[in-house]
Amino acid sequence: MVPLNQLNEGDFGEIVEISGCRQRQCQHKRGWKKRFLSDPDDGRNGRMADLGLRIGKVIQLLQKGKQGPILIKVDESRIAVGQKMAQNIFIKDQHGSPS
Amino acid sequence: MTQPLQSTEGSPDKSPKITVAVAGNPNAGKSTLINSLAGTRLQVGNWTGVTVEKKEAIIDLQGRKIHLVDLPGTYSLSPYTEEEVVARDFLIYERPDVIINVVDSTNLERNLQLTIQLLELEIPVILVLNMFDEVESKGYSLNIDQIEEVLGVKAIPTIATRKKGIRDLLARVHEIIENPACFKPSVLRYTKDIDAAVEVISQELKEKDSSVLKRYPNRWLAYKILERDHVILDRLQIDAELFFAHPVVKHLQTAHNEDVESFLAESRYALASGLTKEVLKRPLMPKIEITETIDRIVLNRFLSIPLFFVIMWLMFKMTFDIATPFVDWIDFVVTGPLTRWTTGILGWLHASDWLRSLLVEGILGGVGFVMAFVPVIFSLMFIITFLEGSGYMARAAFVMDRYMHIIGLHGKSFIPMIMGFGCNVPGVYATRTLENRRDRILTALLLPLMSCSARLPVYVLIIGAFFENHKGTVLFSIYMLGIVLSILIGILFKKTLFRGATPVFIMELPPYRLPSIKSLLIHTWEKVKHFIIKAGTYILAMSIIIWFALNLPWGVEHKKDSFLGQTAQIISPVLQPLGFGRWEITASLLTGIVAKEIVISTLGEIFSVERSAVTTGPEPSVGEDIIEIGVSFGQTVKKAVTSLFSAFSISSISTEEAPESLMLRSVIQKQFSPLSAYSFMIFVLLYMPCIVTGIAMKQEFGTWSVFLIAVVYGILLAWVSAFLVYQGGTLLGIGI
Numbered sequence: 001m002v003p004l005n006q007l008n009e010g011d012f013g014e015i016v017e018i019s020g021c022r023q024r025q026c027q028h029k030r031g032w033k034k035r036f037l038s039d040p041d042d043g044r045n046g047r048m049a050d051l052g053l054r055i056g057k058v059i060q061l062l063q064k065g066k067q068g069p070i071l072i073k074v075d076e077s078r079i080a081v082g083q084k085m086a087q088n089i090f091i092k093d094q095h096g097s098p099s
Numbered sequence: 100m101t102q103p104l105q106s107t108e109g110s111p112d113k114s115p116k117i118t119v120a121v122a123g124n125p126n127a128g129k130s131t132l133i134n135s136l137a138g139t140r141l142q143v144g145n146w147t148g149v150t151v152e153k154k155e156a157i158i159d160l161q162g163r164k165i166h167l168v169d170l171p172g173t174y175s176l177s178p179y180t181e182e183e184v185v186a187r188d189f190l191i192y193e194r195p196d197v198i199i200n201v202v203d204s205t206n207l208e209r210n211l212q213l214t215i216q217l218l219e220l221e222i223p224v225i226l227v228l229n230m231f232d233e234v235e236s237k238g239y240s241l242n243i244d245q246i247e248e249v250l251g252v253k254a255i256p257t258i259a260t261r262k263k264g265i266r267d268l269l270a271r272v273h274e275i276i277e278n279p280a281c282f283k284p285s286v287l288r289y290t291k292d293i294d295a296a297v298e299v300i301s302q303e304l305k306e307k308d309s310s311v312l313k314r315y316p317n318r319w320l321a322y323k324i325l326e327r328d329h330v331i332l333d334r335l336q337i338d339a340e341l342f343f344a345h346p347v348v349k350h351l352q353t354a355h356n357e358d359v360e361s362f363l364a365e366s367r368y369a370l371a372s373g374l375t376k377e378v379l380k381r382p383l384m385p386k387i388e389i390t391e392t393i394d395r396i397v398l399n400r401f402l403s404i405p406l407f408f409v410i411m412w413l414m415f416k417m418t419f420d421i422a423t424p425f426v427d428w429i430d431f432v433v434t435g436p437l438t439r440w441t442t443g444i445l446g447w448l449h450a451s452d453w454l455r456s457l458l459v460e461g462i463l464g465g466v467g468f469v470m471a472f473v474p475v476i477f478s479l480m481f482i483i484t485f486l487e488g489s490g491y492m493a494r495a496a497f498v499m500d501r502y503m504h505i506i507g508l509h510g511k512s513f514i515p516m517i518m519g520f521g522c523n524v525p526g527v528y529a530t531r532t533l534e535n536r537r538d539r540i541l542t543a544l545l546l547p548l549m550s551c552s553a554r555l556p557v558y559v560l561i562i563g564a565f566f567e568n569h570k571g572t573v574l575f576s577i578y579m580l581g582i583v584l585s586i587l588i589g590i591l592f593k594k595t596l597f598r599g600a601t602p603v604f605i606m607e608l609p610p611y612r613l614p615s616i617k618s619l620l621i622h623t624w625e626k627v628k629h630f631i632i633k634a635g636t637y638i639l640a641m642s643i644i645i646w647f648a649l650n651l652p653w654g655v656e657h658k659k660d661s662f663l664g665q666t667a668q669i670i671s672p673v674l675q676p677l678g679f680g681r682w683e684i685t686a687s688l689l690t691g692i693v694a695k696e697i698v699i700s701t702l703g704e705i706f707s708v709e710r711s712a713v714t715t716g717p718e719p720s721v722g723e724d725i726i727e728i729g730v731s732f733g734q735t736v737k738k739a740v741t742s743l744f745s746a747f748s749i750s751s752i753s754t755e756e757a758p759e760s761l762m763l764r765s766v767i768q769k770q771f772s773p774l775s776a777y778s779f780m781i782f783v784l785l786y787m788p789c790i791v792t793g794i795a796m797k798q799e800f801g802t803w804s805v806f807l808i809a810v811v812y813g814i815l816l817a818w819v820s821a822f823l824v825y826q827g828g829t830l831l832g833i834g835i
């Protein structure tokens with residue numbers, strides 16, 4: 001099991017764990033900052049799931065650089081994932097094979 | 100809320116409003132579909148209560164008037180962006196009579212997740228399997244009958260770009276409207292324990308005598324209660340905890356570690372995934388898609404950045420090449436024939452001198468001048484819309500992401516910023532696509548540093564007067580200064596006001612597609628209209644106010660003694676250390692608060708650049724004028740086309756200035772030194788966003804504080820930057 005950003009370009013892998021918060025109550029801001037900056041929703045993992053990044057999904061890493069986001073293919077979509085987020089997605093590496 | 104369908108029987112004239120909502124994932128071809136359904140009847144208006152725009156068209160369907168509503172693209176009914184909130188709220192609280200759910204057939208599983216949520220609403224749904232040609236070209240086979248059977252909805256394959264399937268779709272809409280009973284959706288079953296809990300809660304809800312609750316289906320309310328969706332429950336005044344006391348519901352909660360929301364979401368995904376596996380057969384060896392091939396070049400580690408800069412450079416070059424001839428043409432029409440006609444009519448009406456001056460110098464001069472910049476904004480927004488529609492803009496966000504992190508933002512914020520170069524106002528509205536309020540506000544705060552095209556006339560005048568030989572370099576330096584300062588201010592904000600929160604980047608990169616001219620024009624217009632409205636309202640009003648401010652108290656002999664002159668004289672000492680302490684300049688900056696274009700027209704007004712003085716020879720007749728307008732328009736189009744394909748240079752920006760402008764230029768040369776003129780340009784670039792941008796910020800964020808912060812830091816930054824440049828230059832003896 002490795003974080004998504006440690007996969008090589010072209011490799012396939014199955015998502016086995018996504019750490020972080022799914023619940024929308026995930027807000028840590030207080031006082032005026034909360035009023036000024038708070039969001040209606042902040043469940044980032046929920047967004048990932050909507051885009052197809054869920055446990056059990058087989059993904060393919062299309063592109064990655066030393067810095068910057070990672071491009072992956074899930075089903076028929078190409079999804080760009082930031083480095084920070086990619087560290088929270090854990091993959092069972094299947095190397096060059098989709099199955 | 101629209102009336103229930105059952106009551107629509109009777110003559111069509113008396114029938115209540117029928118609303119058909121078009122919903123679907125982003126990039127599912129929704130816009131193209133709605134364009135083929137509604138044609139040119141699509142109107143863009145504002146939602147009541149919120150500022151996000153809705154697109155609506157009234158179409159006639161066999162004698163019935165149908166309100167077609169185009170909703171912003173959304174991945175699910177749990178919204179993460181402002182746009183998605185709008186789509187969710189409309190579907191839930193307005194409850195349209197029919198939902199046309201546009202689905203990208205090539206990406207069925209993800210699209211069906213939304214379909215399932217829509218079906219839970221128990222509003223008649225028509226499933227539109229769009230881009231069906233791509234399903235075939237990819238070698239997929241899709242069992243439509245099976246989809247219809249499992250979901251209990253009618254599925255219609257369409258190719259919106261070629262208007263295929265539209266007739267079938269309209270027939271089905273008509274069928275449902277005439278006979279709502281023909282819509283028999285399947286009751287969605289997830290897992291046994293969810294279904295049991297839903298049954299229990301629906302039963303309890305049925306027993307409650309609440310008119311609010313009766314508007315919504317009990318099963319759907321039960322799902323919301325299980326998810327503890329506070330946004331909806333609070334609005335409907337439902338206490339979810341009351342229902343969790345029941346043993347069946349309690350069991351569900353305990354079995355899933357208190358997180359029923361996630362379990363329910365997973366069950367929906369499982370249904371979408373299972374259904375897709377059943378109905379969609381993929382070939383064993385998938386074809387390599389063209390998008391992937393293009394991405395290998397566009398997103399290549401070494402090529403992506405140079406390619407990005409080439410595209411940005413081309414964007415600005417094309418904007419100015421196409422627009423400049425049109426700017427000159429509008430300028431010619433306004434200062435020439437329009438001014439002559441207005442003066443003629445006013446003379447014929449024996450209008451008094453002051454009215455003549457107000458209409459010709461105040462209004463026509465002010466608004467006309469601003470309208471001349473519509474072509475620049477239109478061209479830029481057209482190219483931006485093309486880049487968005489083709490799929491490149493999402494790649495630009497991808498490429499820029501790592502650099503945007505320096506200023507505490509991620510790649511997506513780059514798109515509103517690029518738009519800001521055209522006009523800051525649509526840039527502020529474009530922040531809606533960002534998930535996070537922090538990112539939206541920070542992006543909006545940095546936007547004013549992107550030099551919008553309204554500031555361009557000021558640069559053009561100053562550069563023409565002082566830097567004739569280094570036009571391109573000086574202009575480029577001003578734009579770059581804005582970008583460099585936005586990085587510095589971004590870092591400052593990241594470390595102070597916006598400390599702690601980390602931006603998260605997740606974004607779909609849509610497949611490359613060639614957008615149609617029609618859809619490009621529609622979407623360009625949506626962005627440009629903010630500028631035209633600004634010219635038609637705020638700038639018109641301001642032109643009148645400025646005229647009065649310069650001519651009151653009544654009968655004032657010297658403009659210096661007018662209200663505007665007096666106010667400017669109080670403030671001007673503050674600007675003295677920046678190299679432009681004259682009251683006339685201060686007055687122009689004061690009026691420029693409304694819109695920066697006005698700076699130049701105020702200067703023209705104060706220095707009384709006479710329009711009539713530049714006319715030589717006998718005045719042409721109205722007929723000659725009309726012919727001249729037509730002929731010159733033809734020449735303008737020719738000029739735009741040839742300059743687009745001619746030598747690659749941006750130096751063509753408004754080199755042919757109107758005679759009036761040339762006169763103003765000579766006046767300006769007496770007011771500034773090259774150094775103070777450069778300092779003045781920096782001040783105009785930075786001193787504050789225009790009022791219209793401020794109003795957009797208030798609308799988007801619900802508070803004036805964002806604008807206030809932008810004003811305060813803008814004025815401070817402008818003063819300090821101009822001070823450093825002017826005093827530094829003076830010390831070094833440059834351009835004094």
